[in-house]
Amino acid sequence: MKYKLTHLTEYRYVEPVSTYHSLVCLTPRTLPKQLCQDFTMEVTPTPAEIEERVDYYGNTTHYFSLHSPHKKLTVKTTSIVECLTETTGAPIRSDVTCAEARSRFMNDRSLKVSLLEYLLPSPLIKWDPAIIHFAEDCFQDDRPLYECVNALSRKIFTEFDFVPDFTTIHTPIREVLAAKKGVCQDFSHLAIACIRSFGFAARYVSGYLETLPPPGKQKLQGSDASHAWISVFIPDYGWCDFDPTNNVVPGERHIITAWGRDYSDVPPLKGIIFSSGKHTLSVEVDVIPMD
Amino acid sequence: MLTEASVNLLQTYRSGLNSYDEILDVKGRVKPHWQALFATLEKLGIDELKTRNQEIIDKLRENGVTYNVYDGVDGLNRPWQLDPIPFLIEQKEWNTIAKGLQQRALLLDLILRDIYGPRNLVRDAIIPAELVFDNVGFSRPCADLIMPVPNQLVLYAADMARGPDGQMWIVDNRTQAPSGSGYTLENRVVMSKLLPELADGMYVSKLSPFFNNIQSTVLRLSGKTKEAPNIVYLTPGPNNESYFEHAYLASYLGYTLAQGDDLLVRDGYVWLKSIEGLQRVDVIIRRIDDDWCDPLELREDSRLGVPGLLHAIRKGNVKVLNPPGTSVLENHAFLAFMHNICRYFLGEDLIMPSVATWWCGQPKELNFVLNNIDKLIIKKANRKSKFRSVYGRLLTPKDKEDLKKALMQRPHEYIAQEEVSLSTTPSLVDGLIEPRYAAIRAFLVSDEKGYHVMQGGLTRSSPVKDRFVISNQHGGLSKDTWIVSDKTDQPQEKIILPVTPSYKKQVSVPSRSAENLFWVGRYCERTMAVTKFMNIVINVLNIDRNFGGSSKQEHIKILLQSLTHLSSTYPGFLGDENQELLQKPYIEIIKLASDVYRPGTIASNVSSFLHAVSAVRNQWDIEIWRIVDLIENSFHEIRNAATMNSSNIQKTLDKLYNSMLTFLGVMSETMPRDNSYLLLDTGKIIERILSKLSIIQSNFGVKNEANVENELIEATLLNHHLLVNYRQIYKSQLSVEAMLDMVLLEKTLPYSIVYLLDSLKANLESLPGTSGERMNEAQKAVLKASTLIKLASVQELSQYDPVTLEREELFKLMSEVSGLISSVSMALTNMYFSHTIMQHSFFKPIENDEI
Secondary structure: OOEEEEEEEEEEEEEEEOOOEEEEEOOOOEEEOEEEEEEEEEEEEOOOOEEEEEOOOOOOEEEEEEEEEEEEEEEEEEEEEEEOOOOOOOOOOOEHHHHHHHHHHHHOHHHHHHHHHHHHHEEEEEEOOHHHHOOOOOOOOOOOOOHHHHHHHHHHHHEEEEEOOOOOOOOOOOHHHOOOOOOOOHHHHHHHHHHHHHOOOEEEEEEEOOOOOOOOOOOOEEEEEEEEEEEEEEEEOEEEEEEOOOOOOOOOOOOEEEEEEEEOOOOOEEEEEOOHHHEEEEEEEEEEOOO | OOOOHHHOHHHHHHOOOOOOOEEEOOOOOOOOHHHHHHHHHHOOOHHHHHHEEEEEEEHHHHHOOOOOOOOOOOOOOOOOOOEEEEEEEHHHHHHHHHHHHHHHHHHHHHHHHHHHHOHHHHHHOOOOOOHHHHOOOOOOHOOOOOOOOOOOOEEEEEEEEEEEOOOOEEEEEEOOOOOHHHHHHHHHHHHHHHEEEEEOOOOOOOHHHHHHHHHHHHHHHHOOOOOOEEEEEEEEOOOOOOOOHHHHHHHOOOEEOOOOHEEEEOOOEEEEEEEOOEEEHHHEEEEOOOHHHHOOOOOOOOOOOOOOOOHHHHHOOOOOOOOOOOOHOOOHHHHOOHHHHHHHHHHOOOOOOOOOOOEEOOOHHHHHHHHHHEEEEEEEOOOOOOOOOHEEEEOOOOHHHHHHHHHHOOHHHEEEEEEEOOOEEEEEEEEEEEEEEEEEEEEEEEEOEEEOOOOOOEEEEEEOOOOOOOOHHOOOOOEEEEEEEEOOOOOOOOOOOOOOOOOOOOOOOEHHHHHHHHHEEEEEHHHHHHHHHHHHHHHHHHHHHHHHOOOOOOOOOOHHHHHHHOOOOOOOOOOHHHHHHHHHHHHHHHHHHHHHOOOOOHHHHHHHHHHHHHHHHHHOOOHHHHHHHHHHHHHHHOOOOOHHOOOHHHHHHHHHHHHHHHHHHHHHHHOOOOHHHHHHOOOOOOOOHHHHHHHHHHHHHHOOOHHHHOOOOOOHHHHHHOHHHHHHHHHHOHHHHHHHHHHHHHOOOOOOOHHHHHHHHHHHHOOOOOOOOOHHEEEEEHHHHHHHHHHHOOHHHOOOOOOOOOOOOHHHHHHHHHHHHHHHHHHHHHHHHHOOOOEEEOOOOOOOOOO
C-alpha cells in the first residue's frame, strides 16, 4: 500500500513572536517494511535554513529557526510512503516464555547491552506497585511473552476509554491508570511501564495510522491523526509492534516516523519561542491511500 | 609575655595529633618544609598570625570575594574563608601526583570519546552497560558533539585526599564545568599580599602558567590566527553560588562575561547581543551544567542556556568548553572501574589510586557492601540524585535495614566507598593551630602535548574536628596550596597578569551588562538625590526646632512634600493624614530612609544599586569593591530603623552619601571612557536632571510669601551645590528669578540643567549606532529638552497667576522636560537593552520522579 501523508501544524500567537527555534521529528523512517520515497517540509514564514540530522535512535529530525516577528507559523510536511504487505498476514508465533526472556536479558551480555535503555525507567516512564499490580494477571512466567504482551494490550483496550483532552503529555501514568482514560501516548506509556516493570524491553513508537471512515461514509479531510504505539523485544524474533489503543497488531496502515524510550525522545514538533503572549495550535493530518 | 603554647608551636601541634598528619612523613618525622613554615610562624607569633588572619578576612570581604550558600542563614553572599596557614606539598611528591592526574585526565578523555563513540568499554565488558545507559549524564542529543579526536575533555578538576598509606587518592571527578580555580588564584593573591614572609626559605611554584595555558588552548581551539577571537565566559548569573569566580576569571582571562540570554543562535552561529550589535562568538567557556545548555534539545525549562546551541556546536561554528555531555564522567561508579579501564586503554596501572569503590550492580560487590556497611559510605551512582551520601556507621539499626532493602531492590543505582581516615593538616581555628581533615582540588587543562596541571590547588579543610565535610556549600575553610622546593634562589611567585592582545581595543558590552551599568548610574544618583535633599530638610527642621521657628511652618511643609515627590513615595506627606505626619515628620523620614521594602526609599534604592553592581561585578576593580563594601556597611546601618532618631539620622545619611560620592569619584577617575562608562554616566545624568527638576517644580510650582520662598530658594540652591556661588554673586538678595537663572541656565555650573543636558547630548553622540547622519529618538528628545530650557525666559517662568498663585509656565516647562528625559531612558532601553521578551517552551520540563 502506498500513502501520501500530510501533516499541517499551525501556531497562531496573540503577540508577535520575535525568535523561534524548532526541532521537527516527522520524517517517516525507511525500514524493511516501509519505504519513504519522498519527504518535503514547508515552513511559513520561510526560515533561512532547514538542517537535517539523524538522531541517536536513527530518526530523522529537522532544525530551523526564525528571527523576524511573526504572528502565525505553519509547518507542513508531505511524505510518500510505501508500506510493504506482510507476506502472510498471519499473527507472529513465538513460544519464548516470560521466564526465559527475562533470563536471556539478564545473562546474554550483548543482548543486555543493546536493550538496556529500553529496560530501564526513562524520563516519562517510571512505575510503582499499582502499575505492576494492574499488569500482574497478564504476565505469567510460563506463558509466551508475545501472548502476555498481547493480553496486556487487550486489557488496556478493554478497560480504558479513549478520551481526548483529558490528559496532556505530562499527565503522570498513575493518573491515567486511576482515571482509566486517555489517548494513544498515555496507553503506550502505561503499556511500556508495565512491560519494563516485569523486566522486558519496550520502546515508544511515534507515527501515523490510516483511519477508515464508518461503513458507507466519505472520509473527512484532516480526520487522521498522528499516532503512537509500542514495540516489544521478543527474543529470537526481534522488535514486535503492538497497538494498545486499538488492540491490533500494527500492519501496513501503521506508518512509523520515529522511536525512542518514550515521547520525550521523539516529540513530533517542539520549539522555543521568544514572546510575551499566548498561542493556539491546530494540527491536521491526512493519510491518503494512493493505490 | 610568651605563653607556653607560643614557645613551641610545632611541639604543641604535634602533641595534639591523633591521626596521621600532613606535617609528618611515613616515619613520623616532620617534613622539612613544614618545619620551616612552623619556624616562620613561631617568629611571627600566634598573636600576629591572628592579626593577619583578621586582615585576610577583611581583605576578602573588601574584595567582594563571596561564595553564595543557598538558603544560608544570612542570605546570599557569604564571604569566602581562607585559612592563613597554607597546605604544603613538596615539589618531588607533587611531580608524581601530577603524573597521576595527567593519566587520569587522559583516561577520562578516552572514556568520554568511547562512550559517545564505539562503546568498546561496554562491548568488551570492561564496564557494565549501566554505566552508560543508566547514567543521567549520558545525553543522547550530545552524542554527536563529542569528536573522535583527543582532548574533548579540556578542563578537568580532581578532588584528592591522602589515604592512610601516605599516598594521594582521587576521591571525585569534576568534568563538566569545574569550579574553584578562580578562588585558588584569589587565595594566592591575598596570601602573598598579607603574609608574604610565610614563604621565607622556600620556593613556591607559580599558578599563572595554568591560566596562560587556558588562554593558549582557548586561542588554539578558536581557530583564529589573524583576528582576535570572541570568547565568552558563560555564567548562570549573580544568584549562582560561585558567581564571584565567574566574574573574577572572566576579567582575569580577558573574556566577556555573559548569561544565556546575552547569546543567540542564528544561521548556525552563536552571537553575543552587545550594544555594538551582534558579535560572532568563537569559544564559550561555560559554567552552566550540561542539561541547561540548550532548552531546545536538553532541559526545555532552562533559562540559562541558548536555544540552538547544540546545532551551532554540531556545525563546528562554536567551541564549548567542556562540550555538553561531559557530565557522563561524573557518575561515581566509574571510580570502581578505573583500574581496569586504565589497563584496557593504556596497558599500564593507575599511577594514582582512586578511593576504594564498589558498584552494587554486581552480585559479589553488593554482598560485600551489605556485609561491610559500617565501614562504608553509600552514595547514588548518579550525582544528580537528591540522595545524600550516607555513612553506614552513623545509621540507626532501622535506617540501616531500610538502606539495605533499598540496595537490594535497586542495586545498580548505588555505589559504596571505603570510609578512609584522611590526613589532617594544621589549621588556624579560634586562634589555635589545630589539626583538621583536608582535601585538595587539582586543576588541569589540555594543551598541545596532553594535560597541564596547575602547580597548586584549592585545599579545603573541614570546619569541624574529627569529621570530614569539605563541601563549600556546607561552609568550609579554604587554604592556599603551595608546591614547595628548596630552590630558594628562585624569586617568589608574582602573579603576572596575562597581556591582553592589543589588536582588540574594547571588550564587548553585552546588552544585559549595559543595562545594569545604566541602572548602577541611575540608582547611585537616585540614592544620593534623596539622601542629600533629606539632609537639607532635616537641617531646616533642626533650625526650626532649635531657634523657635514657630512663626511660619509653611516652608517646612513644602519641603517635606517635595521630599515625597522626589522619592515618589506617595502618599507620604501629601496623604490624608499629612497634618499628623507634618507634626511629627521624623516617623516618615526614618521610614523613607530605612524601609527597604517600600519603593523609592533610600534603603530600597541602595538595595537596587547593590543588586545592579553585583550583576556586573566583572566591570569593577578592587578599588571600587572597597567602596562598594563601605556602601554595604552604610546600607546595613540605614536599614536599622530602630536605632535611628532625629539627632543621629544625619550621621548615617552623611556616611552613605559620602561613600556614594566616593563611588562616583573613583569611577570617574579610574574607569576607561568606553561604552560601559558612557552608559553609567548617562544613567547618572538622566537621574540627576529628573531629581533636580522635581525639586524645582514642587518648591516653586506655586508662589508663596517672600519669607517662605526665601527658605525654599536656599534649600534649592543647596540642593544644586550653588548656595555659595549664589551668595558671591547676589549677596543676600534671594530671588526666584536669579535662582532659576542659575540652576537652569548657567552653563559653567555642573549641576545646572543646561550643563547636564549638554553632557547628556555629548554622551549620546559617543554611544554606538548614534553617530550616523540621523538623530535617534534619544538624541531628539535631548535636543528638544535642551532647546526648551535654553529658550525659556526666567522672567516668564517666575510669573504667577494672581488668583491661584500658580506658576503655570514653570510648571509646564518642568513637566515637559521631565517627560522628554524619561523618554530618553525608554529610547536607550529599546536601542541597547531589549531583553524583556520572555522565552517559552511548548514542552514542559521533566524532572520529577513522578510515575
